[in-house]
Amino acid sequence: DAGVTQSPTHLIKTRGQQVTLRCSPKSGHDTVSWYQQALGQGPQFIFQYYEEEERQRGNFPDRFSGHQFPNYSSELNVNALLLGDSALYLCASSLGLAGGMNEQFFGPGTRLTVL
Amino acid sequence: GNSVTQMEGPVTLSEEAFLTINCTYTATGYPSLFWYVQYPGEGLQLLLKATKADDKGSNKGFEATYRKETTSFHLEKGSVQVSDSAVYFCALVMLSGGYNKLIFGAGTRLAVHP
Numbered sequence: 001d002a003g004v005t006q007s008p009t010h011l012i013k014t015r016g017q018q019v020t021l022r023c024s025p026k027s028g029h030d031t032v033s034w035y036q037q038a039l040g041q042g043p044q045f046i047f048q049y050y051e052e053e054e055r056q057r058g059n060f061p062d063r064f065s066g067h068q069f070p071n072y073s074s075e076l077n078v079n080a081l082l083l084g085d086s087a088l089y090l091c092a093s094s095l096g097l098a099g100g101m102n103e104q105f106f107g108p109g110t111r112l113t114v115l
Numbered sequence: 116g117n118s119v120t121q122m123e124g125p126v127t128l129s130e131e132a133f134l135t136i137n138c139t140y141t142a143t144g145y146p147s148l149f150w151y152v153q154y155p156g157e158g159l160q161l162l163l164k165a166t167k168a169d170d171k172g173s174n175k176g177f178e179a180t181y182r183k184e185t186t187s188f189h190l191e192k193g194s195v196q197v198s199d200s201a202v203y204f205c206a207l208v209m210l211s212g213g214y215n216k217l218i219f220g221a222g223t224r225l226a227v228h229p
Contacts, residue, residue, distance in 0.1 A: 004158070033216065042119075042204050042219030043159070056216060090158060092217075104217060106151075106158035 002027060004093050004107035012113045013081050021076040021110045025093030032074040033104060034066060037088040049074050050096075078112075086114045117142045119205050121220035128195055128227050136190040136223045138179075138205035146207035148172075148181050148188040149217070153202045162190075162203070195227045 005024045013019050025032050031050045035043035045058035049068035063079045072093075078085055088111050092104035122137040140146065147166045151159040163172030168183035177192045188205060205220040 035217075040221070042206075042221045043217070045216045045218070048216060058216070092159075103161055103164075106160070108156070108158045 004091055004105050006089075006091050006107040006110050008110060009108070010111045010113075012115065014115050015081055015083060017081050017114075018077065018079045019081060019112060021078075021089050021091075021112070022073065023076070023091030023093075023107060024073045025091075026105045029093035029095050029105070030072050031094045031096060032068060032072065033092045033094070034074070034076050035090040035092065036060070037090055037109070039087070043090055046076070081114045083114050086112060088112075117146070117207060117209055117218050119207055119218055119220035121203075121205050121223050124202075124222070124224040126223060126225045128225070130197055130227055130229050131194045132227075134190070134192040134195045134199075134225065136203055136205075136225070138188045138190065138220060140186050140188065140205075140207050142186075142207060142209060144209060145183075146209050148179070149206045149208070150177070150179055150188070150190050151204045151206060151219075153204065153222070155201070159204065195225070197227045197229055200225055200227045 007022045033048040034046040037043040046060050047057040048055050052068045065077045068074045088109040090109045091107045094104045118141045120139050149164045150162040152162045163174040165172040165181035171180045179188050179190045202222045202224045204222045206217045208215045
């Protein structure tokens with residue numbers, strides 16, 4: 001049973017560019033959350049997708065957007081990249097939303113470097 | 116707002132030493148509490164959790180007790196191993212409008228030497 005997978009593993013971009021990160025949830029999971037983990041910091045919640053809609057959002061600008069597909073996979077898009085966007089981006093999947101505080105399973109992350 | 120505060124690292128111990136990593140939280144309401152571990156080059160793995168006051172979560176020799184009176188969830192292990200070297204994150208989940216999201220502390224790096 002495959003766990004949460006993310007691609008690519010590493011990515012290097014320059015300021016002003018746009019980037020798309022991808023996530024496939026654990027088999028049977030239908031909810032995907034995205035987190036940003038800056039170096040030496042804890043992960044910060046970006047947003048959560050369920051039934052192909054953004055259900056809640058953290059304190060991130062509109063440059064950060066996402067999408068969820070019918071097969072529950074998800075993309076994170078960041079426009080107009082800034083140096084401060086350099087971080088490890090983590091995807092987490094779970095079954096359902098809040099009911100029962102369902103455990104979130106994390107992928108290995110995508111390391112984004114903005115030069 | 117809701118937040119988690121962890122003791123700063125790195126924590127450096129010899130093998131078989133006793134481990135404590137302190138975690139306190141601020142929350143409006145009654146959150147569920149978690150400890151996640153991140154090994155080098157990997158994503159986060161759930162280590163243990165507690166969903167209500169006085170619950171004790173335990174896994175792989177680690178344990179933590181949900182203390183509402185002190186708003187704490189300290190992680191302990193009686194005898195650490197070199198393989199326990201990793202970054203440990205304390206986190207809480209609050210229900211908000213029917214949805215949940217994890218709020219993490221800054222993490223504590225543990226280094227265990229033979």
